[in-house]
Amino acid sequence: MTITKEWLIQLAKKHGVADATKLESPQVTFQNFIFKLRENRYEVDEGFFTELADALGLQYIPREELKTDLAVTIPYLLLKENLLLPFSISKGKVKIATANPFNSDFFKVLESLFGAGVEVCVASIEAVEEAIDKGYSEIHERRALKELRYRSPDESAYRVLYPWQRVLILCFIILFSVLFVLNYPLSFIILFSLINIVYFCVNPVKFYIAFKGFRGSRRVVNVSSKDVKNLREKDLPVYTILVPVYREAKALRHVLKNIYNLDYPKEKLDVKILIEEKDDETLGEARKLGLFGNPEVIVAPPGLFGRTAMDANSLSPSMRILDPSGFLIGTLEEVILSEDPSETFLKLRTASGRAMEIPLSFVGKVRDVILLKDSIDRLTWRYKEFLKIFDPVIVPDADIRTKPRACNYGLLRARGEYCVIYDAEDDPEPDQLKKAVIAFSRASMDVICLQSRLNYYNPKENLLTRWFSLEYSFWYDYYLEGLDQVDGVIPLGGTSNHFRTQQLKELGGWDPYNMTEDADLGVRISRRGKKTAMLNSYTYEEANSRLGSWIRQRSRWNKGYIQTYLVHMRHPRKLIKDLGWRKFLLFQLTFGGNIYLPLINPLLWAVTISTLLVPGLFQFLFFYPLNYICATNLLIGNLVYIGLHMGPFILKKNYTSIPLALAIPLYWVLISIGCWRGLLQLMRKPFYWEKTEHGISKLHSLLKKQR
Structure with a gap:
């Protein structure tokens, strides 16, 4: 035939x-x-x-x-x-x-x-x-789990300390302890002097980098909206999106909606939803949403079913739900399906933002049930078509369950020329993928990573989220761009990193044993002579609004930063050869400074407060010229740091947030608590991934309003 x-x-x-x-x-x-x-x-x-x-x-x-x-x-x-x-x-x-x-x-x-x-x-x-x-x-x-460990064992955090590092730390502890016993005033003088000298060296460098960032970056390309409009969609490459969702059942619906909102040809998206094999809760939610088998619940991203006004008897043309008299009830968010239309429910969001659940039979008259059932069938068909862009990947269980291990598993199956990692709660700007494609096409091939700017969609929820947003605005809007200007090592953020897929694979992907695999990857990119650039596109995340959850998240970040520093300082001479002397010193003062400054701050605060309460108690610590160094660190250093955190909001004319910067030293206390907790956890449980809980914000369902 x-x-x-x-x-x-x-x-x-x-x-x-x-x-x-x-x-x-x-x-x-x-x-x-x-x-x-x-x-x-x-x-x-x-x-x-x-x-x-x-x-x-x-x-x-x-x-x-x-x-x-x-x-x-x-x-x-x-x-x-x-x-x-x-x-x-x-x-x-x-x-x-x-x-x-x-x-x-x-x-x-x-x-x-x-x-x-x-x-x-x-x-x-x-x-x-x-x-x-x-x-x-x-x-x-x-x-x-093991590719980086076997390919480049010196770059993997599977061992916390090399023998010489362990010996050096023990020798320092023993020598200081002996000195403390023999002459405790001298031991305090030496320690206090070293701490202040370190601060005195680090501060000017960080200030210089920040001021350079305020002047703008050397980013690969500032992609405009016009550039995006001029793109021909048929020429766009396949783009892989990696979304690790360990214990993210609450946020899974959010993932579907935000991926739909991306302005990129859906047939050219390769979306890997990475679900751990033993994560029964998230697997159950994925099945309910139709990622495996038929859906029990339909999630309705805006625009999926059209945008025209809806009458009382049809669900498929749009998301606006009217009652039989024509009164607007609310906006459709989800449909809970049942074979019997009388047991099918609609989840709505009213104009005031209140969640509402009504039976399908309430929307139309009883005689229109058949028509309504037909509308639900059409809606279900469109939803199933939408789900085809997703490739749910079950990550086999292993000794450790970390985000980088799941991302490595997804990377091995990635089809895209480029790939990006998004967290479950992320809300990227719709044109971000197109901007990244343009940026990569205009950049030299040694630029293998683009870091999008990050901030929060719930910055005003409480005092903690306001401080968190201040920190993020300074870090991603200006400080990283300053690092780009001075050609420093850029520690990546944990999300919205865009890569050339093949070159990321050649680097060995992420280190599954590292708690800040993103920062570690940024260092490895620099060591290979490759570059990271900033992308002028935002991704909005959920700021931790609960103190306990924030401390746990910060502990993991600081534990990972310490891991990364120890890994890359295993062979200092090799690091100098890879980076060069200038970038090596910048690495010590910037990356290293972000580790040891929060650790040593409590001692400085204790001395300052004690001196104010009991004048003369620590008089023996302040001698010329150390007293001038201490005064400079305390007064000028703190004032400049506070001013730098005000800067982003002054430039954005967001004056209501400026007073919060005056109280940001209280936030630094929380950072120190998280850093010490991370250090102690590194000693006891180095590979324990302390999960950040998402979907707990009161504003989680009102993302667009918070923008």
Whole structure:
């Protein structure tokens, strides 16, 4: 039988494709027809492939029989791209299962590779992709955890301290203890002097970097809205989005909505939702939302079902829900499905922002139930089409469960030319991916990472979130841009890092043993002679609004910073060779300063307060010229730091937040608590990932209003 494109289109329509418009394009031939089915995310039932196999006289392999250990003989992405799987070897022939039996050129490559003939069998797209994923699951699990450790053991945090580092720290503790016993005033004088000299050296450098940041950065490109509008969407590459969602059941609906809001061709998104195998709560929520199987709840991102006004009897044209008299009830957020329309409920958001749940029968009259059921069916179909952009990935369990390990697992399966990592609560600006594509296209190839600006969508929730926002505005809007200006090492933020995918893989991905894998990766990028640049696009996160949760998050960050510093100081001479003397010294004063300043602050505060309460108690510490150094650190240092944190809000004319900067020394106390807690935890549980709880903000459901 002669197979033609027209015959394949009719077969597809027979087995589930309602609208075959995209398949009728002249660019679609019978040779690439199956690939276009997959590219456009058409769903065809198993009957399509059984009939295709019969027409070609080939054996059909059911899903349950498609099990093999031969998958790893060919690179993962090559198998996925060509939709085939080596199945068995017998009688001098390699038996392969493929969803595209017309891929004759690649079959010849396989014959050359195996040195044997190829026997082609047919299987469905879903069966082949599932078998490839299972075949590579074990090796990807191992590589996600151990690749960097085996490839570059000196750059992995799997060992907290090298022997010489341990000996050096112990010697310092012993010497100081002996000195304290023999002459405790002298020990205090030495310690206090060293601390103030360190501060005196660090402060001017950090001030200079901050002032450079206020003047603007050397970022790769300042991408404008006009640049974005001039992009041709057909030329855009596939973009991988990695979203680790460990214990993020509450935030999963938020993830779906914000990914939908991205202004990027949906067929060119490769969205990996990374779910830990033992995370039953998040897996359950994913199943409920339809990421696995049929949905029980429909999440309604704005615009998914249209934007025109809705009458009382239709749900599909828009999200505005009216009662039978025409009164606006609210905006549709979710639909809780049931076979019985009387048990189907709508979750709405009223104009005042109040959540509301009403039965579907309330929206229309009883005689219109059939019409309403039809509307729900159409809404469900559109929602399922939307879900096709997501690729939920179950990350196999391992000794440690960390965000970087999950990201490594997703990276090994990433199809995109570029990739970005978003946290579950992130709300990136819609055009961020397009801006990143433009920036990469204009940058030199040694720029392998773009760091978006970060801030919070709930900055005014309470005093803690206001301080947190002050810190973030200074850090991401100006300080990192200053580091870019002086060509310093840029520690990445934990989210909205955009990468050239292949070069990220060549770096070894993230360190799964490091609690600030982002900062560590920024250092490794610099050590390889590569560059990170800032991108003029914002991602909004949820600021921790609870003190306990904030302390735990800050403890993990500081623990990771200490890990990163210890890792890269294992071989100081090698670090100097990689960075050069200038950048090495900047690394000590900036990255190192962010570690030891919060640790030593409590001693300085204790001396200052004690001196004020009991004059003369520590008089022996203040001698010329140390007394002038101390006064400079205390007065000028604190005033400049406070002024720098005011700066972003003065430039943005957000004057109501400026008074909070005057009280920011109280926030520094919290930072020191978190830093000491992180240091102590590093000694006891170095690889324990203290999860930050998301979805707890009172403003979590009102993101757009908070912008």
